[in-house]
Amino acid sequence: MAVKIVETYSVSPSSGAAAKLTLPLLYFDIVWLDTILTETLHFYPLKCSESRFLETVVVNLKHSLSLTLKDFLPLASKIIFPLTSAAMPASRYTASDSLALVIATSDDDFSYVVSNRPKAAGDFHHLVAQMPAAVYSSDEIKFSPFAIQLTLFPNQGICIGFTHHHSICDANTLSDFLHTWASINKSNGGEQLNLLPFYGRDSVQDSTKLTVAHWNQMKTNRPTVSLTPPPPSDKVRATFHLSNAQIEKLKSWVTIKKPSIGRPSTFVVVCAFIWSCLNKCGGDNDDETQYFGSPVNCRQRLNPPLPDNYFGNCLIQFIAVSSHGKLKGNDGFITAAELVATALKIALKSTTVSEFFENRAEIFSEMKGKRVIRVVGSSKLDQCDADYGWGRAVKYECIHTDFYEAVHVCKDIHGGIELGLSMPKPNMDIFAEVFTKCLYINSKL
Incomplete structure (x- = not known):
């Protein structure tokens, strides 16, 4: 290019x-x-x-x-x-x-x-x-x-x-x-x-x-003032979609298998599906501890709440923990859904904000050296609907996910969810196969 x-x-x-x-x-x-x-x-x-x-x-x-x-x-x-x-x-x-x-x-x-x-x-x-x-x-x-x-x-x-x-x-x-x-x-x-x-x-x-x-x-660190990592030479970017119908089937399956969760949100089932699919792509150590997390907006969860138009950051991280073996199995999606729903519920309590930020350094220290999968973006944000006079954007790319294991999530044009991934080409081929297979299995439920 x-x-x-x-x-x-x-x-x-x-x-x-x-x-x-x-x-x-x-x-x-x-x-x-x-x-x-x-x-x-x-x-x-x-x-x-x-x-x-x-x-x-x-x-x-x-x-x-x-x-x-x-x-x-x-x-x-x-x-x-x-x-x-x-x-x-x-x-x-x-x-x-x-x-x-x-x-x-x-x-x-x-x-x-x-x-x-x-x-x-x-x-x-x-x-x-x-x-x-x-x-x-x-x-x-x-x-x-x-x-x-x-x-x-x-x-x-x-x-x-x-x-x-x-x-x-x-x-x-x-x-x-x-x-x-x-x-x-x-x-x-x-x-x-x-x-x-x-x-x-x-x-x-x-x-x-x-x-x-x-x-x-x-203050003993130094701020990042420019993007220092070189562009990756071994990775490809690709986009995957979950339709409304597919998301509803995922929600129904979680409700049947884990009624204690209640009807899960779109964000919960999307995160759970991503987490379980990535673990079905390979890995030898079933006992490997791994983390899954995402920043989530907590403006309305503070005491007192902040208005939606508050300028700045107002995010808390939810973090779910499991093992590779539990997530790669036949019930990996259900396991992931329960863990994500629980972690998200805890993160969005107003009392959790102080607790999380008081212990943030220790929390992230525990994750050091472990596999951490992140979701960035939001299932509520449509990244393509800003119209400058030319209509909707036809594509959105979240480029900084090239530098760590993350999946970008946003609404797609039809109201479903768009997933953006960056990984080496062989891994992307495996993920595409697993993604399609898991959707097919869930469509039959």
């Missing part, structure tokens, strides 16, 4: 924006300071020449982006990682700050890139936005939390690539930003349709105690 950089812009919030905004990073945010950056790609079919792209589409997107940033100032800010003992980390926006926007073109076949078939994972990294260089001083490290790349496939389509530092916000906040930008662009600068972000920090549960504790653990 040959990608050519055409132009680089610095986009500032439009006139009328606040001259400055400082947003403290709380414990929900601090724990992400040293993790890898998140990288996502959204593909839109659009028959557009390069000249029209540069003279019209890019001009409109820049203007609507500037209008959107007026209400999402932290995305154009700098994250301040202090190197002195008294200071605390924060997002700090001043009138001189801006967001990096890269314009590029690609000569690849758009229809091939957006297909579900396995494709070389490394090829997608040319479409990923690169963060501006961090600024280092004796007192602090200052770095950008967000960058965007627009790549045209001439007369075929457009890819919008987002790179974001997770410490600034989670996927729920980022989704609000994307939908706001899309609605403003579609309406040619008209009124945006989403609620404005809520920046309040005063009522966040157990904020002072937990924020100080996690900053004391984190």
